Structures are given as structure tokens and as C-alpha cells.
Amino acid sequence: MSRTEPITRLEVAACPTHRMDVKHYAPYEVGCACLSEVRRNELAQRLAQAREEGNPLAEMAE
Secondary structure (H helix, E strand, O other): OOOOOOHHHHHHHHHHHOOOOHHOOOOOOOOOOOOOOOOOOHHHHHHHHHHHHOOOHHOOOO
């Protein structure tokens, strides 16, 4: 599956090592290869909650 949404600040916080490498995040809808499937699912839930709350961490990373 490829990404349909922009990379968010929350995702970059979960994997700061690769924050400048967009291709690192591209194959995943949420998260990256550094995270296990369980961690990506947890991150997706946290991201959904952050979006509901209007949390700035859900905004696109710069």
C-alpha cells in the first residue's frame, strides 16, 4: 500500500532518524519501515485521535 496522506509531525516524532527521507515513509499509510506492524497500528490510532482533537502533531511535517 502506498501513502495517500502527507507525513505528519507525529510520524516524524516516531522515527526522527529518517525525517528528511520522504521515500522512507512512502510505502506505508502511517509510519515507516522502522516501526513494527503493531507500532504502526498504534501510531495510526494516535494520529486519528490527534486529528479529532485538532492537535498540531497531526499536521503535515515540514
